[in-house]
Amino acid sequence: MDYKDLTKEELKICPVCGYDDLPEVPYDSYGFPTYVICPCCGYEFGFDDESKGISFSEYRDNWISNGFRFFIKKKKPKVWGEAEMQRQLDNVKKVNYKSRIL
Numbered sequence: 001m002d003y004k005d006l007t008k009e010e011l012k013i014c015p016v017c018g019y020d021d022l023p024e025v026p027y028d029s030y031g032f033p034t035y036v037i038c039p040c041c042g043y044e045f046g047f048d049d050e051s052k053g054i055s056f057s058e059y060r061d062n063w064i065s066n067g068f069r070f071f072i073k074k075k076k077p078k079v080w081g082e083a084e085m086q087r088q089l090d091n092v093k094k095v096n097y098k099s100r101i102l
């Protein structure tokens with residue numbers, strides 16, 4: 001899947017955790033990271049990938065095993081548990097692209 005082919009709605013989906021309302025797209029039209037931080041999993045596009053070398057799947061696995069905590073607490077849904085997290089993860093299949101460098 002190519003990042004350029006994603007729709008505007010799909011670009012708002014976090015490829016790590018499936019959260020679907022990112023405040024900014026992760027990469028611009030040239031493929032450069034926007035340094036947006038996912039309110040849910042806390043992945044920072046441009047930092048966690050390019051500077052720290054952590055892939056989406058690696059970060060996702062850690063996030064889940066550490067209790068899938070919501071990064072920005074005021075954005076956390078009233079009901080947030082394993083079932084909700086699993087449902088949200090289904091969104092990842094829609095945006096199954098790799099980071100520019102990983």
Ligand SMILES: [Zn+2]
Nearest residue numbers: 014017038041
């Ligand atoms: Zn996320």
